[in-house]
Amino acid sequence: MGLLEKIERPRDLDGLTHQELAGLSREIRDFLIEKVARTGGHLGPNLGAVELTLALHRVFDSPRDRILWDTGHQSYVHKMLTGRREGFDRLRQKGGLSGYPSAAESDHDIIENSHASTALSYADGLAKAYRLRGVRDRAVVAVIGDGALTGGMAWEALNNIAAAQDRPVIIVINDNGRSYSPTIGGLATHLAALRTTRGYEKFLASAKETLNTTPVVGPALYSALHGAKKGLKDILAPQGMFEDLGLKYVGPIDGHDTEALENALRMARDFGGPVAVHCLTTKGHGYRPAEDDQLDHFHGVGVIDPVTGKPTKPAGRSWTSVFADELVEVGTEREDVVAITAAMLHPTGLHKFQKAFPDRVFDVGIAEQHAVTSAAGLALGGLHPVVAVYATFLNRAFDQVLMDVALHKCGVTFVLDRAGVTGDDGASHNGMWDLSILQVVPGLRVCAPRDADTLRAGLREAVEVDEAPTVVRFPKGALAEPVPAIGTAGGMDVLARGGTEDVLVVSVGAMAGECVELAGLLEAQGIGATVVDPRWVKPVNEEIPRLAARHRLVVTVEDGGRSGGVGAAVAQALQAAGVDTPVRTFGIPQRFLDHGKRPDLLTECGLTAHQLFLAVVDQIPGADTAAAPDGAAAPDEIRPYDQSARPAAARATGKVNR
Ligand SMILES: Cc1ncc(C[n+]2csc(CCOP(=O)(O)OP(=O)(O)O)c2C)c(N)n1
Numbered sequence: 001m002g003l004l005e006k007i008e009r010p011r012d013l014d015g016l017t018h019q020e021l022a023g024l025s026r027e028i029r030d031f032l033i034e035k036v037a038r039t040g041g042h043l044g045p046n047l048g049a050v051e052l053t054l055a056l057h058r059v060f061d062s063p064r065d066r067i068l069w070d071t072g073h074q075s076y077v078h079k080m081l082t083g084r085r086e087g088f089d090r091l092r093q094k095g096g097l098s099g100y101p102s103a104a105e106s107d108h109d110i111i112e113n114s115h116a117s118t119a120l121s122y123a124d125g126l127a128k129a130y131r132l133r134g135v136r137d138r139a140v141v142a143v144i145g146d147g148a149l150t151g152g153m154a155w156e157a158l159n160n161i162a163a164a165q166d167r168p169v170i171i172v173i174n175d176n177g178r179s180y181s182p183t184i185g186g187l188a189t190h191l192a193a194l195r196t197t198r199g200y201e202k203f204l205a206s207a208k209e210t211l212n213t214t215p216v217v218g219p220a221l222y223s224a225l226h227g228a229k230k231g232l233k234d235i236l237a238p239q240g241m242f243e244d245l246g247l248k249y250v251g252p253i254d255g256h257d258t259e260a261l262e263n264a265l266r267m268a269r270d271f272g273g274p275v276a277v278h279c280l281t282t283k284g285h286g287y288r289p290a291e292d293d294q295l296d297h298f299h300g301v302g303v304i305d306p307v308t309g310k311p312t313k314p315a316g317r318s319w320t321s322v323f324a325d326e327l328v329e330v331g332t333e334r335e336d337v338v339a340i341t342a343a344m345l346h347p348t349g350l351h352k353f354q355k356a357f358p359d360r361v362f363d364v365g366i367a368e369q370h371a372v373t374s375a376a377g378l379a380l381g382g383l384h385p386v387v388a389v390y391a392t393f394l395n396r397a398f399d400q401v402l403m404d405v406a407l408h409k410c411g412v413t414f415v416l417d418r419a420g421v422t423g424d425d426g427a428s429h430n431g432m433w434d435l436s437i438l439q440v441v442p443g444l445r446v447c448a449p450r451d452a453d454t455l456r457a458g459l460r461e462a463v464e465v466d467e468a469p470t471v472v473r474f475p476k477g478a479l480a481e482p483v484p485a486i487g488t489a490g491g492m493d494v495l496a497r498g499g500t501e502d503v504l505v506v507s508v509g510a511m512a513g514e515c516v517e518l519a520g521l522l523e524a525q526g527i528g529a530t531v532v533d534p535r536w537v538k539p540v541n542e543e544i545p546r547l548a549a550r551h552r553l554v555v556t557v558e559d560g561g562r563s564g565g566v567g568a569a570v571a572q573a574l575q576a577a578g579v580d581t582p583v584r585t586f587g588i589p590q591r592f593l594d595h596g597k598r599p600d601l602l603t604e605c606g607l608t609a610h611q612l613f614l615a616v617v618d619q620i621p622g623a624d625t626a627a628a629p630d631g632a633a634a635p636d637e638i639r640p641y642d643q644s645a646r647p648a649a650a651r652a653t654g655k656v657n658r
């Protein structure tokens, strides 16, 4: 039995020698590689945080002392040490262990939001609360990556933390020099400069060893040397940005040396004021395939072979790759088109545009607000910027979209990847907010393509608009099957047309397959359904009220939050047009979804064709729905319908899209 099996809670770490800790670190890495290779997850970041997490839990007494993890993707070892090893077999699975801290799992966990750069603000607030309540025996420790430190919120927090000498926050900088790619900007340069003083720390550590064993004068000499550290560091390291802010700076510390880490963390704990402990780690540490990976050191992996690190199944053609390739084509034709990423060059596919046009891609760090407003600057300067972010991360730049871009009628195109249910990364990663919050932005137009062809077309249409912001949003992962149009209506694509005009289905983006299948199920019950895909879903297409007036019921289906989404906008448009056809809107329930796989969550949200059918079949005013018994038949009780009755679109694809 190894040591790992004996660690059920952090206090079980006490008393272990550093040699035993080194053995335990190896066991932890073996465990991480074995488990995450099977489920997928953030392997690289966690391999880099092993010794750091051990030292944190040995120096601080969680949960009395509070350890906050910025972004939280690097908290697997923290979970292993706080009694959750068994959960890793179902990491990020529905009902299994979350890939981020979760208060529902453990009172050792606090921050559940996986949006970066928040931990220091939480810590500042927590420290103020303890101070005001007279709580003096609980340390507040915030672990933040070098990437997350490039986020503006982190600097807002540092400004406040540094000013509060009486409310000490201990900031542990987990500096591996990377977000996905190498971290950018002046901060990264400064951290790199500090990193070069690694020799300085070793010099200091060895001096301590020698001097502390020198009788009488030794310790005094060491403390003088240590006290002179600032002077010494100025010689060996550039001016301390953190110290200039008013923080004590400790480091750089070897983030894989538990003894050095514990010494530094104890110093910080006992200092009595705000401290930044700068730890140098390696993402993917101890696992050669990750260490050798030039892309992102296995920041996030799918299911892989644990020996080779290679994916066990080829990735299919993704929405991201279609966008990436088309943007390169657009960039070839339009030299005014430039691109911006917030530290996610590869995940958003912009690496292809960068390869083709190195001077026309800007990585601003994890700084979405800056990304958006600097895009407005680029547009005001005569260029057409494409800002590529994950949908959920645009939330924090809402005011910038509204006031810095739309108010100024800037031609900025926002490409929102991971729009809709993403699943694996839990509640704060689902792209379920954009179709709601962007509804209120005057002049901004939103395109929701349903497949590769409409994505290419939508992107080209978007970058043609230079007098208003445009948005193109699409889901995570593998492309949806193509859904061909069988006609058009008012500029919208008609995807299916029933024998009668009973139900008008407004399909949004990637839900087209489900909507066509819904039409087939309704048709089989003698209910005629017309499926339209506006592609541009904001503003609401003017033909929709006219079509709605000819149908008995309007159904809208979107992979976005129901509150204030496209469905709500359609209902509002009908009301404004004086059309009283009832509207049923279907989307993601307006609540935080637990982690799970996208198909499972779409089912949980009632967004499969069968569920939509059961929800509407007996809602059609005046339609003869005797075929649908009370409570509506369960999916497999529906009469198998005659294939020839299936809408032409589905026949054309030869199968109904799942
Ligand atoms: C606001 C926001 N933007 C983008 C992301 C996507 N993201 C997740 S982890 C990560 C890199 C974080 O780098 P760092 O803080 O250095 O942590 P490391 O992975 O290096 O341990 C990014 C950009 C995010 N989680 N939040």
Ligand SMILES: CC(=O)[C@@H](O)[C@H](O)COP(=O)(O)O
Pocket (backbone or CB within 6 Å): 071, 073, 114, 300, 347, 418, 422, 425, 476
């Ligand atoms: C932690 C974080 O925000 C990202 O790494 C997130 O996990 C993105 O995951 P995908 O790129 O797999 O959607």
Ligand SMILES: [Mg+2]
Pocket (backbone or CB within 6 Å): 145, 146, 147, 174, 175, 176, 177, 178, 179
């Ligand atoms: Mg990093």
